[in-house]
Amino acid sequence: MAPLSAYGVLALALAIAGPVTGLVRAYLAYRTRLHEERETSRRTAVRMAGLAGLVTSSGRVVRIVERDRDGQREVDLDGRAGVRSSDREAA
Numbered sequence: 001m002a003p004l005s006a007y008g009v010l011a012l013a014l015a016i017a018g019p020v021t022g023l024v025r026a027y028l029a030y031r032t033r034l035h036e037e038r039e040t041s042r043r044t045a046v047r048m049a050g051l052a053g054l055v056t057s058s059g060r061v062v063r064i065v066e067r068d069r070d071g072q073r074e075v076d077l078d079g080r081a082g083v084r085s086s087d088r089e090a091a
Contacts, residue, residue, distance in 0.1 A: 051064065051077060052077060055077040055078065061076055061077065061078045062076070062077045062078075063075070063076050063077075064076075064077065
């Protein structure tokens with residue numbers, strides 16, 4: 001078996017670097033998406049806890065209409081009766 005020439009070594013390095021680069025990019029995209037979803041979930045939980053605190057202290061009905069990529073949600077928060085909600089798909 002003959003040793004590889006300089007072009008052969010370069011071709012082999014490029015053949016290995018391409019798939020490795022693709023795997024690294026896919027992993028970074030996955031981690032970024034996972035982080036964004038966790039952050040969105042935390043923000044939503046904190047926002048809803050704050051709104052629930054406002055409703056229980058004031059005793060009024062608060063209507064929340066929220067739209068995102070999953071659809072549209074309408075939530076009525078009432079200090080006495082509880083929570084009523086409806087989900088509709090976004091247009």
